[in-house]
Amino acid sequence: MSEEIRSLRAGGSPISPLIARRILAHFAVAPRAPASNGALDTLSSREEAVLALITQGFSQAEVANQLDISTHTVRNFVRRIYVKLGVTTRTGAISAARKAGLR
Numbered sequence: 001m002s003e004e005i006r007s008l009r010a011g012g013s014p015i016s017p018l019i020a021r022r023i024l025a026h027f028a029v030a031p032r033a034p035a036s037n038g039a040l041d042t043l044s045s046r047e048e049a050v051l052a053l054i055t056q057g058f059s060q061a062e063v064a065n066q067l068d069i070s071t072h073t074v075r076n077f078v079r080r081i082y083v084k085l086g087v088t089t090r091t092g093a094i095s096a097a098r099k100a101g102l103r
Helices: 002-009 017-026 045-055 060-067 071-085 090-099
Strands: none
8 A cells, every 4th residue: 555655656647557548548539730839849759758658548667667767767757748848747748748639
């Protein structure tokens, strides 16, 4: 139980990645054209990769594993993504990504 609480405090998902992906897939809409000169244009390629995986419902640990980087590095990328997108939550970042056409 304490491991789950630590994970949540570190920005982890309160639900399993499998369930998150299913929920996101259920509510997915037709892809939009990518926004030009939007906030996503300011992201580095690595930040875009992190955001894309987070948008797909992966936890920070899973993102770290897939990109072969540490969870600490993922947290740093996530913080920079939040600043660049002008959001304060994972949901806000996912919403901004979806509005800009990132799937």
